[in-house]
Structures are given as C-alpha cells and as structure tokens.
Amino acid sequence: MAQKPSIPKGTRDFSPMEMMRRNYIFSTIKSVFQLYGYLPIETPAMENLSTLMGKYGEEGDRLLFKILNSGDFVAKIPEEKRNQLESKQIVRHISEKGLRYDLTVPFARYVVQHRNEISFPFKRYQIQPVWRADRPQKGRYREFFQCDVDVIGNKSLLSELELIQIIDDVFGKLEIPTLTKINNRKVLYGIAEYIGETEKFINLTVAIDKLDKIGIDKVLEELRNNGFSEKALDSVCEILEFNGNNEEKTNFLSDLLGNTETGKKGIEEIKTVLVYAKSVNLSYEPEFDLTLARGLNYYTGAIIEVIARDADMGSICGGGRYDDLTGIFGLPDVSGVGISFGADRIYDVMLEKNLFPEETQSGTQVLFVNFGEKEEKYCLPIVEKMRKAGISTELFPGAAKMKKQMTYANNKNIPFVILVGGNEMENGFFTIKNMLTGEQQQMNFDKMLKLVVS
RNA sequence: GUGCUUGUAGCUCAGUUGGUUAGAGCACCGGAUUGUGGUUCCGGGGGUCGUGGGUUCAAAUCCCAUCAUGCACCCCA
Numbered sequence: 001m002a003q004k005p006s007i008p009k010g011t012r013d014f015s016p017m018e019m020m021r022r023n024y025i026f027s028t029i030k031s032v033f034q035l036y037g038y039l040p041i042e043t044p045a046m047e048n049l050s051t052l053m054g055k056y057g058e059e060g061d062r063l064l065f066k067i068l069n070s071g072d073f074v075a076k077i078p079e080e081k082r083n084q085l086e087s088k089q090i091v092r093h094i095s096e097k098g099l100r101y102d103l104t105v106p107f108a109r110y111v112v113q114h115r116n117e118i119s120f121p122f123k124r125y126q127i128q129p130v131w132r133a134d135r136p137q138k139g140r141y142r143e144f145f146q147c148d149v150d151v152i153g154n155k156s157l158l159s160e161l162e163l164i165q166i167i168d169d170v171f172g173k174l175e176i177p178t179l180t181k182i183n184n185r186k187v188l189y190g191i192a193e194y195i196g197e198t199e200k201f202i203n204l205t206v207a208i209d210k211l212d213k214i215g216i217d218k219v220l221e222e223l224r225n226n227g228f229s230e231k232a233l234d235s236v237c238e239i240l241e242f243n244g245n246n247e248e249k250t251n252f253l254s255d256l257l258g259n260t261e262t263g264k265k266g267i268e269e270i271k272t273v274l275v276y277a278k279s280v281n282l283s284y285e286p287e288f289d290l291t292l293a294r295g296l297n298y299y300t301g302a303i304i305e306v307i308a309r310d311a312d313m314g315s316i317c318g319g320g321r322y323d324d325l326t327g328i329f330g331l332p333d334v335s336g337v338g339i340s341f342g343a344d345r346i347y348d349v350m351l352e353k354n355l356f357p358e359e360t361q362s363g364t365q366v367l368f369v370n371f372g373e374k375e376e377k378y379c380l381p382i383v384e385k386m387r388k389a390g391i392s393t394e395l396f397p398g399a400a401k402m403k404k405q406m407t408y409a410n411n412k413n414i415p416f417v418i419l420v421g422g423n424e425m426e427n428g429f430f431t432i433k434n435m436l437t438g439e440q441q442q443m444n445f446d447k448m449l450k451l452v453v454s
Numbered sequence: 455g456u457g458c459u460u461g462u463a464g465c466u467c468a469g470u471u472g473g474u475u476a477g478a479g480c481a482c483c484g485g486a487u488u489g490u491g492g493u494u495c496c497g498g499g500g501g502u503c504g505u506g507g508g509u510u511c512a513a514a515u516c517c518c519a520u521c522a523u524g525c526a527c528c529c530c531a
Binding site: 006009057059060062063102130132134135136137138139140141144145146206294313314315316317318340341342343344345346369371401402403404405406407408409410411417419421422423431433435436438440 | 455487488489490491492522523524525526527528529530531
C-alpha cells in the first residue's frame with residue numbers, strides 16, 4: 001500500500017446499508033411530492049459561474065466550488081493581472097463554471113430557459129446533490145443532497161399551505177417529530193419600517209436569526225454595532241420578547257405594524273396561511289416564529305423552517321417564497337414558493353433516534369447454497385422461478401465451503417438459506433433453513449415459496 | 455477566512471518521568487466441524503506510530519514545520 005486513499009473533506013462514501021436507508025428517505029419524500037402533483041426534473045451538476053455568482057450574497061460566492069477552465073488558461077489572463085495574485089481578480093479569467101450551490105437558482109434558470117414549454121403554475125421537485133466549499137462540521141457536509149419542491153408562476157397562499165402539508169406528511173411517514181416554524185419576510189421588513197431602519201433590513205434579519213443561539217443581549221449588541229439607534233433597539237427588544245400563541249402574536253403585530261406598508265401585508269399573509277393550516281389535519285401545527293429570518297436574501301414572503309424535536313441538528317427542511325427569482329435571468333414578475341428537505345441531516349437524525357424500519361435493512365431474501373456443478377445446474381431453474389415469483393434470490397457463485405456460504409448469508413442478513421444436495425435432488429424436496437431461528441425443515445417448492453413470502 | 459482539538463493495525467482505542475521486538479478489542483483469514491452461519495475454543499496475517507526535520511546514547515512519547523481530521527465561529531440543509 002503506497003498511500004492510503006482518501007476522499008475530499010466533507011464528502012462521504014455510502015455503503016449498501018446506508019444506501020438502503022437513504023433510498024428509503026428519498027422514496028418516501030418522492031412519493032409524497034408526487035401525491036401532491038409535483039413532477040421531477042434534473043439539472044446539470046455544473047452551471048455557468050455567471051448563473052451562480054451573486055445569487056447567494058458575498059458569503060455564498062466564497063462557498064462556490066469553481067471549476068478550472070481546460071487548456072492553457074493562464075495565457076488568457078490579461079498581462080497586467082498576471083503578477084497580482086489576488087484570487088478575486090483572476091478567478092473570472094480561469095474559471096467559468098461552478099458546481100451548483102443549491103437547487104433553487106438552477107431551477108430559476110431552467111424556468112426562464114424553458115418558459116415556452118412550461119404551463120404555469122409549474123410544480124416540480126428535484127432531488128440532487130449540491131456542493132458548498134464550507135468547513136465541514138456536525139450535520140454539515142461539502143456534498144449533500146437537497147430534495148426541493150417548488151411551485152412557480154402563482155401567488156396563491158394555497159401553495160404555502162400545500163408545502164406545510166407536504167412537510168407534515170413527509171415527517172409523519174418518516175416518524176420524525178418536528179417543529180415547523182413560519183414567518184414572513186414582509187413582517188420582518190415591517191419591523192424595519194416600524195423602527196425606521198429599512199436601509200439596514202438585511203443586518204436586522206441576520207441579527208434576529210441568531211436570537212435563539214446567542215440570546216437577546218448579543219443580538220442587540222450586534223445591531224448597535226451596525227448603527228441602530230437606541231430607540232430602535234428598544235422597539236426590537238419589545239417585539240422579540242413578546243411571547244404568546246400564534247393568534248396572540250399576530251394580533252400583537254397587527255397593532256404594532258398596522259401603519260406600515262409592507263408589514264401590514266405580511267401580517268395579512270401569515271394570518272391567511274395560519275387559518276388555512278387550521279382547516280386541514282396536521283400532526284404538528286406550524287408555529288409563527290418572529291425570530292425566523294433565514295439568510296438567503298431572495299425570499300420575499302413566507303419563510304419556513306423545520307427542526308427535529310429533541311435533536312441538535314439545525315434545520316432539516318427550509319424554504320420560502322421568492323417573488324422575483326427569475327427576474328435576474330430576464331423573466332420578471334414570476335412568483336414562486338418552495339422548500340428543500342435536507343436528506344443528509346434527516347438521515348443523521350433518524351440514525352440517532354433509531355427510526356429506520358427493519359425492512360429497509362435487508363435485500364436478498366433467499367440464498368441457495370452451491371454444492372457443486374451438478375447441484376448448480378439443478379438449482380438454476382429453481383432460482384429463476386423464485387425470482388419470477390418476485391423473491392429476491394441468490395445462488396452462491398461457486399462451490400465455496402459451506403461455512404463461507406453460511407457466513408455470507410449471515411453477514412448479508414439473508415433470512416432463508418436453501419440447501420440442495422444429492423439427497424434433495426434425488427427426492428425432489430428442498431432443505432430450507434431459517435437463519436433467525438436456526439430452524440431447518442424439508443419441503444416441496446410450493447410450500448417453500450409460501451414460507452418465504454410470509 | 456478565524457480559533458481550538460486530535461493523528462498509533464481495516465475500525466475503536468491503550469501505550470507510565472523518553473528506555474528491549476509497539477499492544478488490546480472488534481473485523482478479516484485458517485483450524486476444531488469435507489452438508490450448517492450467528493455462540494465457544496485454538497491459530498494466523500496485517501504497523502514507514504500522518505509526513506518532514508530537530509534534540510538525545512535512545513523518540514509513538516519532547517520541540518519546530520507541514521499535511522490531514524474533528525469541533526466551534528462566520529454562514530448554512
């Protein structure tokens with residue numbers, strides 16, 4: 001062994017057991033998406049950098065994986081920039097493609113490019129990996145899967161409701177207890193209006209978003225450092241410290257933000273969504289959370305975030321409404337709303353809480369032990385019959401030692417092993433061993449089939 | 455990009471104030487058992503102690519550098 005092979009930081013291999021479990025998550029999510037009439041699309045792993053840059057803020061640009069151009073790219077760097085080794089300056093000369101950072105921006109690009117083939121509202125889902133050049137840590141990877149559902153080309157708040165229902169269904173099926181928090185960007189903007197700091201709206205949201213992590217004092221301190229007036233801070237403090245149920249919160253804010261232009265709209269929207277949510281059966285009612293802000297700046301209306309109860313994992317699902325995402329690609333006034341399930345974090349939570357059902361962990365149901373050439377030949381048509389009957393069946397490749405074959409079945413969690421040797425061939429029966437109980441009996445094909453199916 | 459942590463067998467780790475040939479458990483392979491796994495018993499393979507330099511009679515152990523990893527910040531699924 002010359003050098004131990006390895007994979008890049010923040011990436012992972014998935015072994016069979018993990019893949020079975022991951023596929024269980026993906027297929028559950030997919031089935032729910034389809035139940036609500038969403039259709040799948042895929043987009044390339046790499047996009048033109050021009051599509052990606054500037055869509056996620058300055059921080060986002062830093063976290064984009066950039067792909068080096070082919071050929072002698074150095075020659076294309078203008079003479080005067082050759083000597084200044086500032087990455088920012090030369091990056092656009094040596095890289096024009098990047099790995100996708102999320103699925104929403106590529107989707108917006110897709111919609112603009114295919115606008116004439118699409119009939120709106122367009123409901124799509126997309127399950128693909130995304131890449132971020134972040135420092136990995138718990139629940140954070142450099143390559144991870146997002147499962148996006150979006151509906152675009154429609155302003156109805158019924159779409160927000162639909163997403164809330166999808167969240168409830170998915171986590172219901174996966175049996176993960178969750179807390180769905182919703183807020184509205186317009187409400188946050190309303191707060192900025194109310195305190196007269198609309199210019200610093202972004203700073204305000206970034207600070208508020210940290211409330212449950214760093215506490216009110218540090219949030220206020222951060223705002224103070226950003227130049228917010230003491231009077232503004234008092235108001236922010238008053239709002240953030242308000243406690244109550246959804247209704248009390250909306251009432252409180254209605255009074256407070258009643259005279260603000262955008263805030264008023266936001267309150268109306270969130271009220272509507274909450275009323276909708278009351279009218280359907282949900283396991284967990286969404287909670288109006290004023291401190292939810294979410295970093296992505298393209299959100300303009302509802303914002304949603306889901307966390308797993310009793311798990312320290314950050315959000316496992318999040319999203320919101322964006323009114324003009326396609327505008328930057330030349331198609332204005334197309335409103336959309338969407339959410340993204342973080343499959344990898346969901347996996348981590350389910351693993352931690354032991355939520356994977358037994359049946360996701362087995363593949364092969366029956367293994368035929370291979371005793372030799374004659375026996376092999378005899379078994380092949382039987383194996384074929386088993387598979388035709390829908391039973392996942394293997395014949396051990398080669399007449400390896402019995403111990404080896406049994407160990408193989410054991411390690412692979414195969415519940416039944418069938419032994420066909422001279423005795424069985426002569427008398428036309430099968431010896432079938434239950435690997436769980438160790439019990440062993442002899443029977444004909446039909447009986448065997450029945451036993452395996454049950 | 456900033457701060458801290460940890461690098462010893464495939465995996466999880468032990469290894470005393472620096473001192474013989476660096477250990478254990480699990481996993482793997484073989485045997486006890488040529489048609490019986492999971493339990494038991496016996497045996498076996500596997501290590502440039504992350505890498506490079508330094509101190510020393512002597513370094514897994516001390517020092518420096520470097521790389522890798524994990525965690526936290528920033529940000530985020």
